[in-house]
Amino acid sequence: MPPDFIAAWLNKNDIFTAMTIMEYWDGMVTTVQLVFLCLIIGLAFAVPLAILRTVKNPFVSGPVWLYTYLFRGTPLLIQLYIIYYGVAQIPGIQETFWWEIFREPFYPALLAFTLNTCAYTTEIIRGAIISTPHGEIEAAKAYGMNWFMRMRRIVLPSAARRAVQAYSNEVIFMLHSSAIASVVTIVDLTGAARNIYSRFYAPFDAFIFVALCYMVLTFILVFAFRKLENHLLRHQRPVGS
Amino acid sequence: MKKLIIAASCALAMFATGAQADERNLRIAFDVPYEPFEYKDENGELTGFEVDLAAAMCEEMKADCEFVIQAWDGMIPGLLARKFDLIMSSMSITAERAERVLFSEPYYNTPGGWFGPDSFNADVTDMSAMKGKTVGVQRGTTMDTFVTEEMSGVVTIKRYTTADDMVLDLEGQRLDVVFVDYPVGEQTVLTKEGFKEVGEPVKLGEGVGVAMRKRDKDVAEEVNAALRKLKENGTYDAIMKKYFAYDVKV
Numbered sequence: 252m253p254p255d256f257i258a259a260w261l262n263k264n265d266i267f268t269a270m271t272i273m274e275y276w277d278g279m280v281t282t283v284q285l286v287f288l289c290l291i292i293g294l295a296f297a298v299p300l301a302i303l304r305t306v307k308n309p310f311v312s313g314p315v316w317l318y319t320y321l322f323r324g325t326p327l328l329i330q331l332y333i334i335y336y337g338v339a340q341i342p343g344i345q346e347t348f349w350w351e352i353f354r355e356p357f358y359p360a361l362l363a364f365t366l367n368t369c370a371y372t373t374e375i376i377r378g379a380i381i382s383t384p385h386g387e388i389e390a391a392k393a394y395g396m397n398w399f400m401r402m403r404r405i406v407l408p409s410a411a412r413r414a415v416q417a418y419s420n421e422v423i424f425m426l427h428s429s430a431i432a433s434v435v436t437i438v439d440l441t442g443a444a445r446n447i448y449s450r451f452y453a454p455f456d457a458f459i460f461v462a463l464c465y466m467v468l469t470f471i472l473v474f475a476f477r478k479l480e481n482h483l484l485r486h487q488r489p490v491g492s
Numbered sequence: 493m494k495k496l497i498i499a500a501s502c503a504l505a506m507f508a509t510g511a512q513a514d515e516r517n518l519r520i521a522f523d524v525p526y527e528p529f530e531y532k533d534e535n536g537e538l539t540g541f542e543v544d545l546a547a548a549m550c551e552e553m554k555a556d557c558e559f560v561i562q563a564w565d566g567m568i569p570g571l572l573a574r575k576f577d578l579i580m581s582s583m584s585i586t587a588e589r590a591e592r593v594l595f596s597e598p599y600y601n602t603p604g605g606w607f608g609p610d611s612f613n614a615d616v617t618d619m620s621a622m623k624g625k626t627v628g629v630q631r632g633t634t635m636d637t638f639v640t641e642e643m644s645g646v647v648t649i650k651r652y653t654t655a656d657d658m659v660l661d662l663e664g665q666r667l668d669v670v671f672v673d674y675p676v677g678e679q680t681v682l683t684k685e686g687f688k689e690v691g692e693p694v695k696l697g698e699g700v701g702v703a704m705r706k707r708d709k710d711v712a713e714e715v716n717a718a719l720r721k722l723k724e725n726g727t728y729d730a731i732m733k734k735y736f737a738y739d740v741k742v
Contacts (some may be wrong), residue, residue, distance in 0.1 A: 264537075337666025354666055436650040436661075446651060449632025452568050452592050 278443030293369035301376035322370035379410035519576035536742035601699030616691035
């Protein structure tokens with residue numbers, strides 16, 4: 252395409268003005284913040300929960316099982332609705348300090364996303380932990396390592412290697428799921444696209460552009476995880492490559 | 493040869509008049525429920541101000557009309573995709589929409605109304621009093637455009653897809669005030685305990701028009717003529733009185 256054609260097209264369209272690009276940018280920042288925070292917090296809680304989930308005592312592993320079952324068994328949209336609209340209906344909540352947090356849509360959404368991704372991540376890590384080869388644990392026992400040391404030195408490092416591929420899927424799913432944040436008035440990428448669509452009635456332009464933004468974010472994540480996998484799983488590569 | 497030409501032109505003329513005498517088939521789209529403009533009554537029958545007006549208009553145009561239910565988000569795409577021919581679902585005439593569809597002359601205009609809790613006492617037209625307040629609007633409405641243009645940077649604007657979600661957040665005290673189509677606010681906010689109208693209603697824009705595809709200029713002419721007739725002969729006033737206690741005529 253010749254440049255003057257692009258310039259002419261840009262001049263007569265409403266979607267790619269400085270103002271709408273700024274809206275998309277603000278939306279992108281919100282999406283990245285929301286997804287990044289919920290993944291970090293979710294992962295931090297998922298590791299201890301996954302270990303508890305592998306404990307033989309049902310009074311320890313049972314509650315964790317119930318939690319992951321509940322949050323993996325219901326749609327994220329419903330969880331978000333319950334946390335956002337439900338909490339506001341609790342009598343007297345507006346007078347407590349909790350309201351400072353739940354008044355803004357960001358924190359209820361962050362809470363819903365964190366609980367959801369934490370449940371999935373817990374199950375991913377648990378699967379990796381219980382598939383640790385018996386021989387490795389026996390060898391560690393033979394060296395006289397106690398439970399804590401075995402966990403730290405043997406089980407968790409090898410579980411992390413096995414979990415990373417499944418976890419990269421969870422991260423990308425979470426990025427895409429975050430699109431529903433726009434139903435509770437958060438102006439994330441999808442929220443920006445919906446606002447611009449409703450203003451100019453140009454669904455293709457508004458939503459295709461936002462789809463491209465998500466794809467760029469996804470490619471960055473895929474690239475980062477490939478680097479991480481190459482690093483963590485380099486012992487699996489054939490010799491000499 | 494001459495006879496043949498005469499016969500052919502006669503046949504053609506008959507065809508042409510025959511086509512004109514034929515009733516026009518029109519499919520009209522509504523997004524329900526949007527009381528009192530279009531909603532289903534207790535028997536499940538489609539009714540409301542715009543539905544009655546559409547029926548009267550069809551009679552005036554001698555058109556054979558079919559009413560279609562369509563969700564708001566797909567209204568203009570559905571019209572352009574020929575799923576229906578007219579939109580009579582409280583679509584306000586705006587410059588942005590007019591680039592995609594052809595509007596008739598406006599057939600009603602309701603003001604936007606300010607509604608809030610009883611404790612709300614700021615003047616909604618005073619920007620310094622409104623500073624820092626959170627205002628709820630329905631996304632893409634003329635109320636949204638008004639608040640976005642006049643109050644951006646002064647107030648925090650929250651946009652909702654449905655009026656129900658917005659009223660829920662007003663009740664939950666996430667919003668200080670909502671700016672919503674007056675009849676909608678009347679039915680959703682004012683029916684609740686502890687809420688009131690907090691400012692003068694604001695007439696916005698040209699009003700609501702029938703939306704059609706750009707190429708259907710002939711339909712638009714007929715629609716305009718029919719609407720004008722209904723406004724003059726009292727049919728419009730009779731329908732309006734059935735649904736409103738105040739004047740929405742333009």
